[in-house]
């Protein structure tokens with residue numbers, strides 16, 4: 001029975017991978033629709049049970065890690081997405097501090113990214129997968145790497161940090177010439 005089900009799922013996936021019209025497979029569609037129903041409850045759970053500050057419309061992956069040691073320090077803006085296996089930290093055991101960590105509105109936090117305690121990520125930012133964000137991120141920035149650096153300024157994002165391409169963006173050279181996230185970068189940020 002299980003074998004037959006697996007074969008059926010496989011054959012559907014093969015059929016769908018050959019079609020350019022379909023972007024998502026049906027298991028993905030089912031999963032997404034269930035997740036959309038769950039997402040409000042997830043937000044309520046973090047806010048009501050733990051006392052975090054997650055704005056309406058924000059999406060938190062079930063595998064994301066939100067710091068429960070100092071939940072009052074955790075702020076996530078409206079229509080931001082914190083994707084799978086990313087972590088948002090509000091305390092540092094080593095230095096014995098509890099800090100306010102803020103993610104603005106319309107941000108995207110990529111898979112496995114680490115947002116360190118005390119960091120503020122401005123509105124309309126994209127944090128690349130696997131990034132380690134040690135410093136504040138100016139609004140409208142694309143950052144990635146370890147440590148995360150501003151790779152592009154003046155970007156525009158929509159719901160859940162999806163990039164909107166029609167906005168004018170200022171590319172910054174990748175690699176060693178990239179701009180570290182500093183106070184100067186902050187003051188030069190697009191608003």
Ligand SMILES: CC(C)(COP(=O)(O)OP(=O)(O)OC[C@H]1O[C@@H](n2cnc3c(N)ncnc32)[C@H](O)[C@@H]1OP(=O)(O)O)[C@@H](O)C(=O)NCCC(=O)NCCS
Pocket residue numbers: 083084109110111126127128129130131143144145174
């Ligand atoms: C950060 C990101 C948005 C950049 O996308 P992009 O602008 O299309 O960038 P590109 O893929 O053209 O890559 C440009 C350069 O940056 C590097 N780069 C891209 N993303 C990177 C990341 N997360 N970490 C380190 N380097 C990265 C690429 O290797 C490339 O380097 P090169 O120019 O030396 O070859 C994207 O890579 C990313 O991380 N998306 C999130 C994916 C994710 O988390 N998905 C799961 C949840 S939906």
